Amino acid sequence: MSTVVDDHNHEAHHDHKPSGITRWLFTTNHKDIGSMYLWFSLIMFFVGGAMAMVIRAELFQPGLQLVEPQFFNQMTTVHGLVMIFGAVMPAFTGLANWMVPMMIGAPDMALPRMNNWSFWILPFAFVILLSSLFMEGGGPDFGWTFYAPLSTTYSNDSTALFVFAVHIMGISSIMGAINVIVTIINMRAPGMTYMKMPLFVWTWLITAFLLIAVMPVLAGAVTMVLTDKYFGTSFFDAAGGGDPVMFQHIFWFFGHPEVYIMILPSFGIISAIIPTFSRKKLFGYSSMVYATGSIAILSFLVWAHHMFTTGMPVFAELFFMYFTMLIAVPTGVKVFNWVATMWRGAITFEVPMLFALAFVILFTIGGFSGVMLAMTPVDFQYHDTYFVVAHFHYVLVTGAIFSIMAASYYWLPKWTGHMYDTTLARLHFWTSLISVNLLFFPMHFAGLAGMPRRIPDYAVQFADINQITSIGGFAFGLSQLLFLWVVIKCARGGEKAAAKPWEGAEGLEWTVPSPAPYHTFETPPKVE
């Protein structure tokens, strides 16, 4: 697909960078910033995971054992916020920082100083959010969806901190998105036309537009919560002429595109890994691009499927049901494409491929429950039960997070210059695969049997299912320590990685040495 005219050997001599902490504080280098995003996201993954462990420990048995209901609600709320805004989104931004410039043959991101800032405000946002847990009255406890008036009139004093933290996260995301868009549009190497871009670049370009479109909506929603609570407005208070359901419309107008923000880059990653290890071109490149675009457009037309029980007119319920079901079509196209790519390939099962294959199967299971949830009459039964919890954890954990793991194993040799420990990595994969299904699959049954979500205690007939779920949860949590071990071990040493460690890999990132030099593509490569 491409060849590099440039010789990189001389570059190692002039990568001036400050040493110590200032290198990381003041860096404008996309690789440094990418690494910081990825480490930050891994830390947040463990912080959010620790909260999930508290939740699963309390739910291990019926009755209240470990925590008070109010603290339980804080755990579910902050677990959601940390995992979405702290783990998944920064991980994708980190991958974009590292890989997008190297994939399009650019020397760096287009706006390097803004890049530095968009990362460095993130830790402050999460310090604010997490510190609110230690305030008198505790942290946010109204669910990550912060429905009014539970989050306004009835919320505790830390709500202002929550609002401020979300604002900072939003600003960070918007700046990251602007950077990705400007980089992709302006800094592609000669010959790198749009329809030659790797799918990870394409999916991130579309994701970045989604981010710019909806993060301001989230900012609007939290600001209205702030003024309703502290400044006497009545956006969501019927007594003052407002409407609590309007909050949900505004929130989900952000919230639904947000779920695609967390899955589109995954599609890009999987579309890189499956062809590599099948040693065969992606079956339908252009149909993948169009499918991604259609999903992005449809994502703005389906938000109210989160709100079927709020009492909408029948016409609105039908509209949102039809458009939601329609999303299954482009998503199906993607899954069929991956399977067709594997078909009659020459497949090997390196760890990135194992995660990618697990992604395809388990994400599709999440897609099936998604189609079931789309049907309004049945959604009345599923809504706000563990069936929904099972659904979105299948698409977010075995979907988004498995794709991030796949990406990490795929590009770790490029980042560190070493191969990861294959035995440990395989162990990580298999323990994760088994435990994650033990964790989330039984949740479907709990939901169907009638267990509502976000409850700290439950009726005795749900006891067995919850016990299995909790065991799966602890096992999955522990398995991730293996991942940390593999990453640290790989960063510190190991078998030397070649510039292109994967036989079937294609793309500009494999034309530079491993580890990638501090500066790459100072002279643009020529893409044919």
Next chain:
Amino acid sequence: MKMKPLWALPLLYSASALSQERSLNLTQGVTEISRDVYDLHMTIFYICCVIGVVVFGLMFYSMIRHRKSSGREPAKFHENVKVEILWTLIPFLILVGMAIPATITLIDMEDTSDADVTIQVTGSQWKWHYKYFDREVSFFSRLATQQEQISNKFDKSENYLREVDNPLVLPTGQKVRFLVTSDDVIHSWWVPAFAVKKDANPGFINEAWTRIDEPGIYRGQCAELCGKDHGFMPIVVIAKTPEDYAKWIDETEAEQIAERERQQELLDMEMSMDELMAMGEKIYNSTCAACHQPNGQGIPGTFPALAGSAVATESDKLDQHIDVVVNGVQGTAMQAFAQQLTMQELAAVVTYERNAWGNDTGEMVQAADINAAMNE
């Protein structure tokens, strides 16, 4: 999909050991609508299974047969317009096939016209209130499970967390319309056996309906996160035959009217400090302690303490104290209890709050004082 039986095994095993009630699937319920919903659920589930078997089957076939270790050279093909149109069109047609029955059921579910009985369902933190239209019957319905079971001091009963003091009673065979609303945050009234789940939005009224086929006891729970005790506001419905229902509603109406008259007569009666404190403690623990805590300390930053607070200890703030309890505080979680408690109970609970936990003001409040405050 091929792997599914592996982790489904322990589930299936435990399922066989469970009683019939402990289902792993959606209930078929006891209404025509709930059976339609169940059929839709099973149909879409089977369709997903078939698609899953085909897609994952091809995938596993490829993973087994198209391995590099079997010495293969990869094929070169990619893009095929015919195949791509086919795998866009077939899912689309399947979805259209599913959308048609779903639409019919949905239109049925939303048709609340021509109801025989209308019930107003009001959620509040953390209990339900039911009001029968055209009858003078209304009551609160609270969790009946003992606190000791929740804190694991007693064994858990069969209907742990799914039992209430006053269940909703409905007739079978008649169309029952629910008008669902809320006094504070959003709740959601859900009874799986009826396939009815409707959000209770403060300041707005939602409609839903059901027609129950069989007499019985049906249980559900609040389905929308509504604060601290969201997990502790169950719903219990007792469906009676129309004859039994008519008997029940007549009796209950007569009882409630008699009780209101008795309360009016009791207004002039003075209660002693001991009587007020005993009744006050009981009411406080069942009604106020969820937020203000049994020791009156509240939850810092969320629910204010009453022990040692100005409003509950200073004599000149007595009127304010009564006002807060009777009318609630606008813009906070403090509800108005005027409709929830009798005047005697209100008097007792205010007295209790002014004399418990070292608040020792020695002040007594009588039903007549509450009546005076309400009529101001």
